[in-house]
Amino acid sequence: MDVRAQLSMQFNLDKCIGCHTCSVSCKNVWTTRQGAEYMWWNNVETKPGCGYPLTWEDQERYRGGWELSGSTLRLKLLKGPGKLRTLANIFFQPNLPTIDDYYEPFTFDYDNLFNAPAGDDQPVARPKSLITGEFMDKIVLGPNWDDDMGGSPLYATNDPNLKGLSASQKELLTKFHKLFYFYFPRICNHCLNPGCVASCPSGALYKRGEDGIVLIDQDTCRAWRFCVSACPFKKPYYNWDTGKSEKCIFCYPRLETGQANACAHACTGRIRTVGVLLYDADRIEQTAKSSDDRIVEAMRDIILDPNDPKVIEGAIKNGVEENWINAAQNSPAYNLFVKWRLALPNHPEFRTVPMNFYIPPLSPILHQAKSDSGGCFDPETSDFWNDIDKMRIPLKFLANMLSAGNESLVLESLKKQMAVRIYMRQQRVGDVGDAKVQSVLSDAGLTPTDCEDIYKVVTLGTFEERFVIPETHREIKSTVDPRTMYEKRGTVGFGNKKKELLGRSW
Amino acid sequence: MDQLLFGAVPYIAITIAIVGTIWRFTSHRFTWSSQSSQFLENKTLFWGSFPWHYGIIIILLMHIIVAIIPGVLLSLNGSIGFLYFFECSGLALGFLALFGLVALIYRRLSNNRVRAVTSTWDVIVLIILIVQVVTGLGNALLYKWGSNWYAASAVPWIWSVILLKADPNFIGTLPIITKIHIFNAMVFIAFIPFTRFVHFLAFLNPLKYLGRSHQLVRWYSRSERTENIRQMK
Numbered sequence: 001m002d003v004r005a006q007l008s009m010q011f012n013l014d015k016c017i018g019c020h021t022c023s024v025s026c027k028n029v030w031t032t033r034q035g036a037e038y039m040w041w042n043n044v045e046t047k048p049g050c051g052y053p054l055t056w057e058d059q060e061r062y063r064g065g066w067e068l069s070g071s072t073l074r075l076k077l078l079k080g081p082g083k084l085r086t087l088a089n090i091f092f093q094p095n096l097p098t099i100d101d102y103y104e105p106f107t108f109d110y111d112n113l114f115n116a117p118a119g120d121d122q123p124v125a126r127p128k129s130l131i132t133g134e135f136m137d138k139i140v141l142g143p144n145w146d147d148d149m150g151g152s153p154l155y156a157t158n159d160p161n162l163k164g165l166s167a168s169q170k171e172l173l174t175k176f177h178k179l180f181y182f183y184f185p186r187i188c189n190h191c192l193n194p195g196c197v198a199s200c201p202s203g204a205l206y207k208r209g210e211d212g213i214v215l216i217d218q219d220t221c222r223a224w225r226f227c228v229s230a231c232p233f234k235k236p237y238y239n240w241d242t243g244k245s246e247k248c249i250f251c252y253p254r255l256e257t258g259q260a261n262a263c264a265h266a267c268t269g270r271i272r273t274v275g276v277l278l279y280d281a282d283r284i285e286q287t288a289k290s291s292d293d294r295i296v297e298a299m300r301d302i303i304l305d306p307n308d309p310k311v312i313e314g315a316i317k318n319g320v321e322e323n324w325i326n327a328a329q330n331s332p333a334y335n336l337f338v339k340w341r342l343a344l345p346n347h348p349e350f351r352t353v354p355m356n357f358y359i360p361p362l363s364p365i366l367h368q369a370k371s372d373s374g375g376c377f378d379p380e381t382s383d384f385w386n387d388i389d390k391m392r393i394p395l396k397f398l399a400n401m402l403s404a405g406n407e408s409l410v411l412e413s414l415k416k417q418m419a420v421r422i423y424m425r426q427q428r429v430g431d432v433g434d435a436k437v438q439s440v441l442s443d444a445g446l447t448p449t450d451c452e453d454i455y456k457v458v459t460l461g462t463f464e465e466r467f468v469i470p471e472t473h474r475e476i477k478s479t480v481d482p483r484t485m486y487e488k489r490g491t492v493g494f495g496n497k498k499k500e501l502l503g504r505s506w
Numbered sequence: 507m508d509q510l511l512f513g514a515v516p517y518i519a520i521t522i523a524i525v526g527t528i529w530r531f532t533s534h535r536f537t538w539s540s541q542s543s544q545f546l547e548n549k550t551l552f553w554g555s556f557p558w559h560y561g562i563i564i565i566l567l568m569h570i571i572v573a574i575i576p577g578v579l580l581s582l583n584g585s586i587g588f589l590y591f592f593e594c595s596g597l598a599l600g601f602l603a604l605f606g607l608v609a610l611i612y613r614r615l616s617n618n619r620v621r622a623v624t625s626t627w628d629v630i631v632l633i634i635l636i637v638q639v640v641t642g643l644g645n646a647l648l649y650k651w652g653s654n655w656y657a658a659s660a661v662p663w664i665w666s667v668i669l670l671k672a673d674p675n676f677i678g679t680l681p682i683i684t685k686i687h688i689f690n691a692m693v694f695i696a697f698i699p700f701t702r703f704v705h706f707l708a709f710l711n712p713l714k715y716l717g718r719s720h721q722l723v724r725w726y727s728r729s730e731r732t733e734n735i736r737q738m739k
Contacts, residue, residue: 243541
């Protein structure tokens with residue numbers, strides 16, 4: 001047993017209102033630089049939708065993540081004999097997304113609004129490319145191009161998660177009374193078996209042993225761009241100006257000083273929690289090799305119980321500090337993913353063992369039991385509990401996104417969320433009946449204490465309850481970069497690029 | 507004149523290359539690569555980068571191998587069949603590289619996005635390379651059996667340079683186009699530290715990749731201070 005600590009973020013999709021405050025705070029802190037304009041280390045997508053970059057989940061196109069070949073695990077990128085294939089493609093990468101799969105970064109010619117000569121027409125601000133500096137005819141793509149299902153016949157119909165849905169279920173895209181969508185915020189998953197790290201010929205990407213954050217060493221990166229291709233979540237971004245790849249750094253300069261990530265801190269819906277997990281590094285490969293229907297359970301298995309004396313002993317032996325173990329014992333990550341089994345990983349079938357978890361969305365409770373026959377939903381007479389699998393959002397869709405197609409795991413999570421609501425309604429309103437609450441709780445496998453705790457963390461959670469972040473004690477560690485996040489702001493934590501001799505860069 | 511160009515310039519070029527490379531590696535590690543623009547344009551690049559790299563790498567390797575073991579080639583070239591094979595495949599690879607290079611130049615000039623990330627150094631690089639490839643192909647087409655007299659006259663000169671007793675007489679009688687080819691090669695060497703040419707010195711990393719485990723873990727509490735922290739303190 002090799003006990004290591006991992007920072008993890010959880011997202012309560014039920015509460016995400018798609019305001020993009022997270023994306024904006026992340027961008028303001030980290031990616032307001034030339035070459036990084038198009039980077040959204042944190043982005044929020046509408047699901048069903050194409051996402052960012054367009055159809056990133058389609059691994060037949062991008063070939064990110066891992067696949068099982070017999071009993072060996074190999075990068076999907078490498079179709080041929082192992083790593084040699086990577087190197088054969090080193091001069092040109094067939095699966096690399098280009099800027100047109102994201103969008104051409106643009107600004108507007110605001111100057112013209114103030115300085116246009118007097119004339120008959122209102123002056124306009126034409127869009128201008130931030131790469132070439134030339135005027136653009138029109139903007140054809142942006143970071144949230146299909147927000148709120150805009151243009152869904154063009155965009156959302158290509159969502160790979162719609163695979164396996166019946167024609168009637170797919171009407172959620174087109175029929176108003178069946179319409180359903182939700183928001184899906186994404187940051188780097190800081191996986192246990194990251195494809196980006198495994199694909200880098202330079203060895204520039206690495207996982208930090210102490211906290212599991214995956215970083216790119218900017219001085220070692222040689223612009224081969226394999227990380228961009230090999231990451232199935234498309235979270236490493238290539239900076240076209242510096243010629244280096246960059247990615248979400250889990251706000252490590254903030255976390256090291258005990259502050260929450262910029263995105264999580266800014267979240268107005270308070271949907272995010274951050275906590276520490278202890279895991280067994282010896283079993284990563286075995287976990288990543290699990291079959292699709294077993295992989296989420298395998299991921300729950302690899303997370304160790306932080307109250308188990310053996311685990312604590314192993315953690316201390318491995319240099320995990322006391323405040324980290326304490327944080328792991330109070331971790332919302334452990335509770336949501338392992339203890340209450342509410343949260344699920346995004347696309348575990350990519351086999352990178354991602355370490356961010358999502359609570360699947362329950363609302364709106366409106367289901368389509370009656371809307372199928374053209375009627376309206378009547379919440380007063382319907383039995384929420386038994387009709388939970390008739391919700392508007394097809395379970396299959398959520399399962400494709402969050403549990404490698406395993407619908408029972410999604411149903412379990414939804415039932416638990418519903419059980420908490422029924423329990424709380426009995427506490428507050430008292431019109432459900434104790435017998436009903438009893439049966440619902442035993443059906444969902446929750447105790448009243450669990451319900452109180454879940455209710456607290458997903459609704460009223462204070463800052464300290466939502467973000468259980470141990471400090472790194474930078475003051476006594478000479479090997480931790482001593483700069484504060486304000487010094488590192490806008491520099492990816494590695495210092496500004498130096499000015500060059502001739503021309504704009506080498 | 508030959509004494510200057512082929513007696514002194516090689517040492518100037520090599521000195522610049524070695525000193526410059528060390529300087530850039532120690533003080534500008536961040537820029538130690540060839541900046542990729544595939545992200546901005548990838549259709550023409552396919553027709554440029556693949557043929558160019560595979561063509562030029564094999565040709566360059568052949569130059570190096572023959573320079574190390576000229577005798578082996580000379581005796582192999584004794585067989586007319588091998589001579590034809592060697593010369594023809596060299597010529598084919600040369601045209602492959604030329605095709606790729608022309609595509610790359612066309613791409614740099616015609617695509618606005620690529621032009622936005624093009625530096626003066628990139629233009630110098632392309633000029634040096636096109637001169638080198640065109641003169642190399644000129645040699646092969648105009649003067650027969652270049653592989654033989656490369657091994658017989660240019661290789662001894664290369665060795666005389668390496669052994670610090672440069673003797674231009676070995677190549678004094680070669681045609682002007684060959685002399686341009688040789689001189690341009692020295693310019694190329696001198697420019698290595700200042701341009702994207704450094705990226706072929708980074709070839710050791712990909713080779714290490716073949717041997718390393720998939721996942722890399724770094725422990726900040728167990729490692730030496732990293733470069734940027736040293737800079738900060």
